[in-house]
Amino acid sequence: MSPRFRVPAPLPRPLLRRFPRSLPLSLTTRILLLVLLALAPALAIQGYNEVALRASRDAAVRADARATARDVAEDFAQVADRMQQALDLISGDATVQALEPAACTAYLRRAAARLPHVLLIALTDPEGAVICDSAGAPSGSYSSRGRTYHRRALERGGYAIGGYAVGFQTKRPSIHFARAVHAGDSAGAPAGVLLAAVDLDWLSGHLEQALHQAETAITVTDRDGLIIARRPDEADWIGRPIPPDRVAMLEAQGSDVRVAAGLDGRLRIIATAMPDGPLTGVRVVVGRDYATAFADIDAATRRGLVLIALGAALALAAAAGPPPRARRGDGRRVGDAAGEHPDIGERGGGGLPAGPDHTVAGCP
Numbered sequence: 001m002s003p004r005f006r007v008p009a010p011l012p013r014p015l016l017r018r019f020p021r022s023l024p025l026s027l028t029t030r031i032l033l034l035v036l037l038a039l040a041p042a043l044a045i046q047g048y049n050e051v052a053l054r055a056s057r058d059a060a061v062r063a064d065a066r067a068t069a070r071d072v073a074e075d076f077a078q079v080a081d082r083m084q085q086a087l088d089l090i091s092g093d094a095t096v097q098a099l100e101p102a103a104c105t106a107y108l109r110r111a112a113a114r115l116p117h118v119l120l121i122a123l124t125d126p127e128g129a130v131i132c133d134s135a136g137a138p139s140g141s142y143s144s145r146g147r148t149y150h151r152r153a154l155e156r157g158g159y160a161i162g163g164y165a166v167g168f169q170t171k172r173p174s175i176h177f178a179r180a181v182h183a184g185d186s187a188g189a190p191a192g193v194l195l196a197a198v199d200l201d202w203l204s205g206h207l208e209q210a211l212h213q214a215e216t217a218i219t220v221t222d223r224d225g226l227i228i229a230r231r232p233d234e235a236d237w238i239g240r241p242i243p244p245d246r247v248a249m250l251e252a253q254g255s256d257v258r259v260a261a262g263l264d265g266r267l268r269i270i271a272t273a274m275p276d277g278p279l280t281g282v283r284v285v286v287g288r289d290y291a292t293a294f295a296d297i298d299a300a301t302r303r304g305l306v307l308i309a310l311g312a313a314l315a316l317a318a319a320a321g322p323p324p325r326a327r328r329g330d331g332r333r334v335g336d337a338a339g340e341h342p343d344i345g346e347r348g349g350g351g352l353p354a355g356p357d358h359t360v361a362g363c364p
Contacts, residue, residue: 031315031318032316035312035315035316038315039308039311039312042308042311043308046301046304046305046308049304050297050301053297053300054294054297057293057294057297061269061288061293062257062269062271064212064213064288065257065269065270065271065286065287065288066255066257066271066273067212068210068211068212068213068216068271068286068288069271069272069273069284069285069286070273071210072207072210072211072218072220072273072284072286073273073274073275073279073282073284074275075206075207075209075210076203076207076220076229076275076279076282076284077275077277077279079198079203079206080161080177080277080278080279083177083196083198084159084177084179084278086111086115086196087159087177087178087179087194087196088179090107090108090111090121090194091179091181091194093107095107096108096123096181096194097181097183099123099125099131099183099191099192100132101131101132101139102132104123104131104132105132105133105134105136108121108122108123108132108133108134109134109136111134112134115196116202117198117199117202117203117206118196118197118198118199119167119170119172119174119197119198119199120133120134120135120167120169120170120174120196120197121133121134121194121195121196121197122134122137122144122169122194122195122197123181123192123193123194123195124143124144124150124192124193124195125191125192125193126154126189126190126191126192126193127143127145128143128144128145128146128147128150128193129142129143129145130142130143130144131192133169135169135170137169142168142169143168144168144193144195147162147165147176148162148163149161149162149176149177149178149195150178150193150195152178153178153179153180153190153193153195154180154190154193156180157180157182157190158179158180159177159178159179159180159278160177160178160179160278161175161176161177161178161278161279162175162176162177162178162222163175163222163223163224163226163228164200164222164224164226164227164228164238164239165197166239167197170197172199172200173199173200173201173238173239174197174198174199174200175197175198175200175203175222175228176195176196176197176198177195177196177198178193178194178195178196179193179194179195180192180193180194181193181194200228200229200234200238201234201238203220203228203229204218204229204230204231204234204238205231207220207229207231208231211231211286213288213292213293214292215288215289215292216286216287216288216289217230217231217232217262217263217264217268217286217287217289218230218231218284218285218286218287219237219242219263219284219285219287220282220283220284220285221241221242221282221283221285222281222282223281223282224241225241225242225247226239226240226241227239227240227241227242230263232264233263233264237263242263243263246263250272250283250285253270253272254272255272255273257269257270257271258270259290262287266289266290266291267289267290267291268287268288268289268290269287269288269290269293270285270286270287271285271286271287272284272285272286273286
């Protein structure tokens with residue numbers, strides 16, 4: 001044989017073992033890989049939808065929390081405006097102007113009956129001693145001289161709002177609205193101070209009406225940081241100060257919205273609002289419950305993952321099952337059929353007719 005056409009010597013066996021022709025994969029392994037490839041787009045879509053929905057919902061909930069805080073602050077400001085109008089009207093009555101205890105008591109009792117959210121209406125002298133009130137207390141039986149609202153009303157010569165206080169006469173938590181009373185049209189020093197005590201339970205319930213969503217908490221504090229309105233669990237918080245760490249967080253937060261634990265320990269989306277005017281120094285805090293805000297998205301995510309897992313489990317179960325087997329009688333019946341065919345078996349030739357006249361077209 002010519003050297004040009006010499007066959008090369010075969011490679012040694014150890015060398016051949018180093019270069020396997022292909023990675024041996026069983027049918028089950030291949031099916032598992034196909035299942036994983038089929039699930040990859042579904043998982044990618046699920047993750048994308050989760051991120052997109054959460055981002056959109058987060059923006060909407062933050063905007064709603066901010067708007068709700070402003071609504072609560074506006075409702076509180078309207079309460080303050082209505083109380084100012086009521087005190088202006090009451091202070092103009094002749095019995096109040098005259099500072100006459102008996103007639104003044106009867107008039108204030110009638111006025112308080114028309115204001116169910118007001119616990120007490122009282123008229124005091126500039127020193128704070130009571131002259132008359134809607135409860136019929138004797139003159140001089142108590143004094144509001146040390147109250148903040150009394151001092152501010154005298155200093156301004158007009159309208160002022162206090163903070164959290166327990167009434168001397170009512171013994172109930174309340175917030176006081178006060179107005180300096182001038183005798184006649186005199187612009188001199190006030191002749192007295194007219195005050196109205198509003199029930200804090202009523203105030204909490206009234207401000208709660210501005211909430212748009214369930215499981216939303218509101219907290220209103222006065223200038224001293226004491227809670228004057230709260231929903232829910234108002235009985236545990238009315239009159240108590242906000243913890244110092246919460247105060248620091250709210251001051252650092254400003255008008256921004258953030259996610260943090262509320263007073264009840266639940267994760268909330270918190271927004272604040274600061275009213276102005278007579279309510280300057282009051283802080284309104286609204287907290288949307290985080291779990292409730294994202295409950296439907298979490299439920300949809302769980303459903304999607306369960307369906308994906310169920311589909312994967314069914315596919316894996318089908319891939320791990322035994323392969324189908326041929327029935328025993330199939331081969332025998334094929335043989336019987338071949339023997340019964342008139343051109344097979346009798347003439348031989350592996351199923352071709354015997355003899356020179358029966359040749360296959362195209363074969364020599």
